[in-house]
Amino acid sequence: MEYFGIALVVMFGTLFGLVLPLWLILHYWSKRRNLPVAGPDEAVRLQRLAHTAERLSQRVSALEAILDNQSPGWRDQRGASHDR
Numbered sequence: 001m002e003y004f005g006i007a008l009v010v011m012f013g014t015l016f017g018l019v020l021p022l023w024l025i026l027h028y029w030s031k032r033r034n035l036p037v038a039g040p041d042e043a044v045r046l047q048r049l050a051h052t053a054e055r056l057s058q059r060v061s062a063l064e065a066i067l068d069n070q071s072p073g074w075r076d077q078r079g080a081s082h083d084r
Helices: 002-033 040-070 074-083
Strands: none
Touching: none
């Protein structure tokens, strides 16, 4: 009976210590290898989207600055209306 317990420990130790991690590594490595590579068109599109996002961020900042000058409590009023 003692050998059975040792055999179980060795078996599960091998499974969880060697086989499972190796399987996970190889599985996700092969998944990553099969991903499509972005071409030059995708890189240009991504750069254009990043530029648009930066411009929109600047516009929002400008609008917030205008609202801060014209209506200093606008942030508090907006928060209070969402609490209802």
